[in-house]
Amino acid sequence: MKIFLILLGVFLKQQFGLSAAYDRYVRRKEALWQPFLALAGFIGVGYLLLTFYLRLLNSLHNVSVQLNQPGMIVLLGFLLAQMIVLVFGLFYLISIFYFSHDLELLVPLPIPPQIILGAKLGLVVISEYLTVIPLTLPPLIIYGLKQEAGLLYWLLSPIIMLLLPLLPLGLAGIAIVLLMRFTRLAHRPDTVRVILMLIFFGITIAVSSISAFFDSRGVVPDEVARLLSGGPNSLLSIVGRRFPPALWGALALVEPGAKAGLNLAMFLLITALSLAGLWFVARHSFYQGLLGSGAVPKKKSRQASGPLEREMLISPRPVLAALVSREWLLIIRNPIFAMTAAQALIIPPLLLFIAVISGNSLAQLRQLAALPEFQLWGTLGFAGLVAINPIIASIPATAISREGMLFWISQVIPVAPRIQLLAKLVFTLVIAAVIGALMAVVLIPLGLPAKAAGIGLILGIIFAVPLAALSIAVDTLWPRLNWVSPQQAMKGNTNNLIVMALIAGLAYLLIRAALFMNKSGWDMSYIISAMGIIFLLLGVGAIAVMYRLAPLLYLQQSFGIGKGAETTAPARVRDGGKLRIRFSLWDLFYRYGRIILTGLTIIGLAIFLGREFIMGVTLEYEFGPDYVKFQNVVIPYEELVEVRLLEEVPPLSNRVGTSIGNYRSGTFTVEGIGRGRVVADDRTKPALVLFTNKGFYIITPDNAAERYKEIMEKTERMAE
Amino acid sequence: MLQLKGVSKSYDRGKTWAVDNLNLEINSGEIFGFLGPNGAGKTTTLRTIVGLLPPDRGTIVFDGIDVWKKPLVAKRRISFLPDNPNIYDRLTGLEYVRFIADVYGVPAKERRERLERLLHIFDMAAAAPDLIKSYSHGMRQKIALIAALIPQPDLLVLDEPITGLDPRSVHLFKNLLHEHCRAGGTVFFSTHILDVAERLCDRVGIIRKGRLIACGTMEQLRRDRMADTTLETLFLELTESEAETTETETEAEAGKREREKERSREDK
Numbered sequence: 001m002k003i004f005l006i007l008l009g010v011f012l013k014q015q016f017g018l019s020a021a022y023d024r025y026v027r028r029k030e031a032l033w034q035p036f037l038a039l040a041g042f043i044g045v046g047y048l049l050l051t052f053y054l055r056l057l058n059s060l061h062n063v064s065v066q067l068n069q070p071g072m073i074v075l076l077g078f079l080l081a082q083m084i085v086l087v088f089g090l091f092y093l094i095s096i097f098y099f100s101h102d103l104e105l106l107v108p109l110p111i112p113p114q115i116i117l118g119a120k121l122g123l124v125v126i127s128e129y130l131t132v133i134p135l136t137l138p139p140l141i142i143y144g145l146k147q148e149a150g151l152l153y154w155l156l157s158p159i160i161m162l163l164l165p166l167l168p169l170g171l172a173g174i175a176i177v178l179l180m181r182f183t184r185l186a187h188r189p190d191t192v193r194v195i196l197m198l199i200f201f202g203i204t205i206a207v208s209s210i211s212a213f214f215d216s217r218g219v220v221p222d223e224v225a226r227l228l229s230g231g232p233n234s235l236l237s238i239v240g241r242r243f244p245p246a247l248w249g250a251l252a253l254v255e256p257g258a259k260a261g262l263n264l265a266m267f268l269l270i271t272a273l274s275l276a277g278l279w280f281v282a283r284h285s286f287y288q289g290l291l292g293s294g295a296v297p298k299k300k301s302r303q304a305s306g307p308l309e310r311e312m313l314i315s316p317r318p319v320l321a322a323l324v325s326r327e328w329l330l331i332i333r334n335p336i337f338a339m340t341a342a343q344a345l346i347i348p349p350l351l352l353f354i355a356v357i358s359g360n361s362l363a364q365l366r367q368l369a370a371l372p373e374f375q376l377w378g379t380l381g382f383a384g385l386v387a388i389n390p391i392i393a394s395i396p397a398t399a400i401s402r403e404g405m406l407f408w409i410s411q412v413i414p415v416a417p418r419i420q421l422l423a424k425l426v427f428t429l430v431i432a433a434v435i436g437a438l439m440a441v442v443l444i445p446l447g448l449p450a451k452a453a454g455i456g457l458i459l460g461i462i463f464a465v466p467l468a469a470l471s472i473a474v475d476t477l478w479p480r481l482n483w484v485s486p487q488q489a490m491k492g493n494t495n496n497l498i499v500m501a502l503i504a505g506l507a508y509l510l511i512r513a514a515l516f517m518n519k520s521g522w523d524m525s526y527i528i529s530a531m532g533i534i535f536l537l538l539g540v541g542a543i544a545v546m547y548r549l550a551p552l553l554y555l556q557q558s559f560g561i562g563k564g565a566e567t568t569a570p571a572r573v574r575d576g577g578k579l580r581i582r583f584s585l586w587d588l589f590y591r592y593g594r595i596i597l598t599g600l601t602i603i604g605l606a607i608f609l610g611r612e613f614i615m616g617v618t619l620e621y622e623f624g625p626d627y628v629k630f631q632n633v634v635i636p637y638e639e640l641v642e643v644r645l646l647e648e649v650p651p652l653s654n655r656v657g658t659s660i661g662n663y664r665s666g667t668f669t670v671e672g673i674g675r676g677r678v679v680a681d682d683r684t685k686p687a688l689v690l691f692t693n694k695g696f697y698i699i700t701p702d703n704a705a706e707r708y709k710e711i712m713e714k715t716e717r718m719a720e
Numbered sequence: 721m722l723q724l725k726g727v728s729k730s731y732d733r734g735k736t737w738a739v740d741n742l743n744l745e746i747n748s749g750e751i752f753g754f755l756g757p758n759g760a761g762k763t764t765t766l767r768t769i770v771g772l773l774p775p776d777r778g779t780i781v782f783d784g785i786d787v788w789k790k791p792l793v794a795k796r797r798i799s800f801l802p803d804n805p806n807i808y809d810r811l812t813g814l815e816y817v818r819f820i821a822d823v824y825g826v827p828a829k830e831r832r833e834r835l836e837r838l839l840h841i842f843d844m845a846a847a848a849p850d851l852i853k854s855y856s857h858g859m860r861q862k863i864a865l866i867a868a869l870i871p872q873p874d875l876l877v878l879d880e881p882i883t884g885l886d887p888r889s890v891h892l893f894k895n896l897l898h899e900h901c902r903a904g905g906t907v908f909f910s911t912h913i914l915d916v917a918e919r920l921c922d923r924v925g926i927i928r929k930g931r932l933i934a935c936g937t938m939e940q941l942r943r944d945r946m947a948d949t950t951l952e953t954l955f956l957e958l959t960e961s962e963a964e965t966t967e968t969e970t971e972a973e974a975g976k977r978e979r980e981k982e983r984s985r986e987d988k
Contacts, residue, residue, distance in 0.1 A: 314818040314831060322822035326808075333810035333851075405806050412770050413823045414795035554771060554791065 003111055007119035014102070015123055041599055048603060050138070052610030057142050070147055071254030077139035078164060078250050081132045086168035089128060091196055093172050095485070096120050098180055098290060099192075107290070117282040121173060128165040136161050143254070153253055156264070160249045163271055170274030177281045180289030193487075197339045319415055323423030324430070330402065331395075336486035337402060344393035345435050376524040378452040379459065380514060380531065382443070384507070386436035386460025387467055390428045394490045396471035397499040399424040400479040400553070401489045407481050410553065417550035421472055425546070428468040429461055436460050455528065462532055465539030467506075471499045473546040476553060478594035494598040501601040510534065619663065619681055621701045626714070628690065630679050630699055631665070635690060637714050642691035645708040649680050649687045649698060670698060722746040722769070722875060722906060727778035728930075729764050734776070738764040740930035742778070746908055746923075748874075749901050753921035754910040755951075757959055761930040762910040763803060766879050769908070770800040782875055796824065799873035803880040803910075805857075805864040813848040813855070813863040817870055824871035831870060838866040841892050858884045869896065876900060878909035882916055894920050918951040926958055934958050 013019045024030050057073055064072035097120055106116050140157045143149065179185065185192050252264035317325070331337045390396060399421075403410060410420055440453040474495050483489045510531070517527045622629040627636045652668040662682040669675050673689065676696040680687060684700035688708055701707050724744040730737050739761040746752045756762050767773040769780055771791050780787045787794040808816055821831045839845040842862040852860060861884040868876065876897075882890050897907050897920065911917050917924055918938060925935040934941055934954075941954055 314814055314821065314835060316826070316828050316831070317818075317822050319823055319825070322819055326811075326819055329811055329815065330808065406808055408772055408802065409807065411772050412795060412798075412800045413820070414792055415823050416792055555774060 004115050004119050004122075007111070007116065008122045011119055011123040012126065015127065045599070045602055045606065046134075048606045048610065050134070052606070053134075054138055054142070057139055061139075061142055061146060065146075071143065071250055073139040074143050074254055075247060075250035077136040078247075081135045081164055082168050084131055084135070085128050085165045086172060088131075089124060089165070089169045090172045090176070092124055092127070093121075093169065094176050094192060094196070096124060097173070097176060097286075101484075103290065107287070112283070113286040114279050114282040117173070117177075117286050118279070121169060121278065124169055125165050128169065129162070132165050133161065136164065140253075147254075149253075152260075157253055160252060160264075160267065163268070164249065167271045167274050170271070170278045173278045174274070174281050177278070177285050177289060181281075181285035182289075191335075194335045194339055197336075197343065319419065320423055320426065323415065323420060324427050327399070327424060327427040334486055337490060340487070340490045341393045341395055341431075345389055345431070373518075375449065375452055376518065376527060378448060379456045379528060382440070382448065382453060382456030383459035383463050383531075385439065386432055386457055387463035388503070389435050389439075390431045390464065391467050391471060391499060391503060393431075394493065394496050395431055396424065396428045396468040397475055397495045398480075398490050398493045399428075399472050400475045401481060401483070401493050401495065402486075403479075404481050404483050404486075404489055407479070417553040418547045420553070421476065421546050421550050424472050425465070425468050425543070428472075429464055432464040432468075433457070433461050459528065459532055459535075462539065463535050466535060466542040467503055469539065469542035469546045470502060471495075473542065473549050474499050474502075476546065476549045477590065494594065497601045497605075498594070498597045501597070501604065506538075619665075619679060619700070621699055623701070623707060623710070626718075628699075628711070633677070633679070633697065635692060635697065637711065638718055639692045640690055640711070640715055641693060642689075643708060643711050643715070644689040644691070645705060646687045646689060646698075648685045649678070649682050649700060652678060670696075721748055721783060722908060723779075723781045724765070724769070725779045725781070727765070727768060727775045727780060729761075729768060729773060729775050737930045739768070739775070739927075742927070742930070742932055744925060744932065744935065746906060748783070748906050749904055750922045751897055751901055751907040751920055752909070753917035753924040754908065754927065755912075755914065755917060755924055755955060756910075756927035760927045762927060763879055764930075765927070766800075766877055766908070766910060770798055770877050771795060772800075797874040799868040799871055799876050801864055801868045801876075801878045801881055803883065805860040805884075807852060807860065807864050807867070809853040809855075809860075810851060812851055813844065813866075816852060816863060817848075817867050820867040821870050826871055830872075834870050834872065835866070838869055841896065842866060842889055858886060858889070861885055862889060865893070869900075872900075872903075872905070874905055876905060876907045876909070878907065880911055881909055882911060882913055890916070914950075914952045914955055924951065926955060928959055 021035075025032060025035055057077075060076070061070070061073050064070055097117065100120075140161065144153055144157065185195075248263040248267040248270070252260050252267055254260075255263060331341060400407070400410075436457045440448070440457055444450055444453050478495060480489060480493050480495070483492075513534070514527060514531060517530060522530070620630065626638070627634055629635075649664070650673065651671040652664060653671070664678045664680050664682065666678065667675060668678045670678065673696060676698065678698045680698050680700040682700075684702065684704070686704045687698055687700045688704050688711075690697045690699065690711075722745070724742050727739055727742040728737055729739040742761075742765060754762050754765065764773060768775045769782075769787060771787060771794070774788060782794055782797065785794045785797075787798075808819075811819070817835060821835075826834075839848055842865065844859065844862050844866065847855065847859055848863070852863060855863065861881075865881065868878070882893065885893060894916070901907060901922075923935065923937050924941070926933050934944070936944070938951060941951075
């Protein structure tokens with residue numbers, strides 16, 4: 001036990017940088033503002049997220065009480081936490097059990113394998129608490145307070161909450177140890193990562209396809225009614241069947257008396273069994289899997305080549321071509337980089353494809369394509385897609401970060417930094433062009449006019465210039481070079497967030513500009529030309545910025561060799577024998593811009609998503625004297641061209657918006673009507689359809705029939 | 721000629737100096753060995769020369785070119801081999817060498833001749849088309865060396881180049897360096913292997929705590945210490961005597977502080 005605790009302590013210090021933080025902030029008392037700023041940021045973002053989560057839970061609780069299922073939020077919290085732990089824990093456990101660098105140090109030590117694995121599991125469990133506690137504590141508190149739970153509930157709930165991640169991690173651990181024992185995957189981290197990414201990729205596609213399928217089917221009210229009629233918390237067992245231990249944990253808290261005891265016993269037993277199982281397999285199989293029967297023979301790529309072949313392989317190229325080729329090889333030969341890029345390059349077009357071919361979207365797209373306006377919007381939309389694709393794939397925003405420990409090579413080669421950046425830009429444009437051409441090949445048979453695809457592709461490459469140059473400029477300012485796993489360089493790189501936020505702002509302005517031109521009666525060819533010119537100018541500007549920042553590459557610390565100190569800021573000047581930091585706005589931006597912009601983006605995203613969530617579960621309709629208002633929509637009665645009363649909300653499909661439980665908020669394809677905005681609860685009957693010249697809205701106020709009469713009377717009076 | 725004038729570098733904003741006011745001149749055609757204990761400032765010095773680490777103070781000039789004012793002009797004439805051959809391991813050996821030859825603009829004929837020769841010398845012809853990822857540490861070191869030598873630079877800056885090489889490769893490598901210098905090139909390398917330094921270098925410099933504590937030919941160093949001894953003994957004597965001096969100074973300072981405290985107590 002003592003060794004276990006010592007190991008766990010060391011792992012925690014290493015994982016969370018506790019010793020480094022102690023040394024810096026307590027012992028040397030350096031940069032004390034950093035922990036305070038981090039704490040303030042954490043509290044700020046945490047407060048925002050928590051507020052949204054609490055409001056969401058509150059709404060869900062109110063609904064679940066109405067349905068006589070008060071324990072639902074506890075179960076949902078448990079299920080969500082355990083599922084997240086199971087999926088992400090699997091990734092985490094594999095990397096920490098088999099691919100962490102400390103194994104070389106630990107294996108030769110006289111420590112039993114199950115102790116090493118146990119301490120590593122402990123580290124993962126503690127790390128997972130950072131997810132589990134924020135997800136499960138709020139529903140536990142809301143349920144406890146609103147249902148006036150007894151003392152036993154308050155005593156048991158924290159214990160069950162802390163035990164929650166043990167079971168999924170235990171099960172995932174057993175699966176991993178056995179998998180590694182009987183395969184040689186422990187020697188092939190890249191292969192494992194690719195397999196995991198493919199699994200993740202598969203899950204994304206499956207969830208999307210299933211969701212599209214159910215969206216197109218709509219809800220089946222009779223089925224829901226049957227489930228609800230089973231008495232208090234009857235729905236829990238149906239939902240919880242997907243992962244029974246979460247159900248046992250929840251029922252141990254929300255059921256009365258003996259039933260609770262039984263569920264608690266089941267929960268504790270199964271958790272203990274999973275840990276015992278892991279202990280057993282770890283003891284017998286951990287080292288066998290880790291060490292295998294010796295190193296996997298290294299695959300030779302080619303056999304010895306002769307001087308003639310070598311001459312071909314080493315023939316001279318222009319510098320730019322050599323640099324672009326380097327970019328390509330470094331992405332394509334690294335499975336993680338290749339998969340991350342491919343995932344982002346292929347998934348959005350694939351989802352688009354699924355969305356188009358499911359339901360009746362294909363016919364709609366073809367109808368749309370026949371409209372004269374579609375030439376303009378189709379062209380611009382396709383161009384946007386071509387331009388944004390490599391950005392979503394994180395290719396330009398991580399162009400320098402990807403070099404990581406090998407960045408020193410770029411610093412010592414005799415090639416100007418701006419030429420190196422230009423090569424990264426050219427590489428991004430080539431990717432945009434190739435993927436754009438592939439998308440055109442897929443979309444033309446589906447209804448995208450060939451002319452729109454052709455012009456869109458060329459325009460898309462022009463659009464990609466400023467976006468890519470801007471992204472590279474951001475990575476030039478704040479490259480993340482000290483990564484260990486390639487995922488940190490690409491997916492975990494906050495430069496992506498900053499770039500996406502900047503591009504979202506830019507796209508908003510440009511779409512408004514295009515709409516304005518269209519409204520002002522500009523010809524389609526003028527609008528397309530104007531957008532092309534705007535983007536060309538923006539491209540020139542962005543390249544100028546990128547070039548201006550290029551010399552910063554020489555100031556970055558390379559971590560690959562020698563000491564890895566903090567980034568050398570350009571403001572470091574020598575003044576009378578002592579180093580002094582000259583504070584200017586530029587220096588502050590250079591030093592802290594990344595953290596500030598990332599923080600602002602996260603807060604903005606949290607506000608946006610939170611608002612969407614709340615809007616999704618808040619259905620409030622205000623019927624004024626001459627208008628109806630819901631969410632952010634106000635419809636004056638004078639704008640209504642038709643009002644219909646339907647028996648119920650018709651089947652919906654192809655959602656763009658929120659769909660939580662029976663709540664629908666967003667744009668849907670409504671069977672028998674077309675595509676329009678729905679802000680409704682499926683269960684409330686009847687439903688109102690309000691038609692205006694801009695489109696239609698489906699709402700479900702409590703007294704829809706009365707509202708219908710009221711609106712009809714008012715509109716008739718107005719017409720008179 | 722490589723000239724370092726008053727070069728200083730600090731990693732903690734001037735509290736301590738990794739390199740402290742370093743002045744050094746290395747002549748063209750010379751092999752200069754840079755010695756020092758761990759953490760003495762060798763790698764930092766080398767990195768400031770090749771453009772990886774801007775010095776906080778001082779200038780570095782190679783053949784009249786300030787390496788930090790005209791980095792590209794200087795870099796075209798300098799090759800660098802780091803202590804840990806961290807190179808693109810997902811490229812093949814040939815692809816890496818080709819990339820380096822491309823960016824240095826080595827013409828086709830020269831690159832072919834040099835490559836064949838270097839691959840033969842280091843016995844890497846068979847392994848060159850394989851991914852660097854599959855190489856052993858020594859093989860990585862060899863391919864990194866080949867890449868550093870293929871542009872035939874005027875200045876070769878090598879950080880611990882011998883570590884990881886087998887005895888045969890070390891022998892051939894030493895010959896290569898001599899050949900490079902005979903052709904007018906300069907070599908500046910750091911090493912811990914004093915035996916190699918003693919036999920290979922025209923001059924050596926010893927650095928400790930960022931300061932150059934000795935510099936010259938072996939003869940000059942022996943003459944200064946008035947002892948007919950090996951470089952190893954000289955190195956140990958120099959670094960230890962420096963350490964003792966520092967310790968003695970520290971003790972003297974502490975004693976002085978104590979005496980001052982006592983005096984002030986008595987005054988009170």
